[in-house]
Amino acid sequence: xxxxxxxxxxxxxxxxxxxVCIIMGYFNFAVLAMxxxxxxxxxxxxxxxxxxxxxxxxxWMKYMAIxxxxxxIIVLYINLTD
Numbered sequence: 825x826x827x828x829x830x831x832x833x834x835x836x837x838x839x840x841x842x843x844v845c846i847i848m849g850y851f852n853f854a855v856l857a858m859x860x861x862x863x864x865x866x867x868x869x870x871x872x873x874x875x876x877x878x879x880x881x882x883x884w885m886k887y888m889a890i891x892x893x894x895x896x897i898i899v900l901y902i903n904l905t906d
Contacts, residue, residue, distance in 0.1 A: 831868035835861055856899045863892035
């Protein structure tokens with residue numbers, strides 16, 4: 825499967841999950857879905873920037889993806905311990 829399609833599908837799935845969680849009132853899980861969505865989108869964007877030759881922007885997006893990955897793990901831990 826094409827990487828672009830895969831990234832789009834994964835981001836769409838977590839976006840829809842966040843919206844559904846907001847509607848149902850599960851705000852903690854909505855935040856989890858949004859942080860995962862941001863981590864995925866920034867990770868795929870970093871890869872895309874690197875392929876295009878935008879090294880500085882790719883590095884920035886990589887660090888943003890790492891930040892949101894760590895944030896996702898922290899939110900998951902908080903959700904599981906509550």
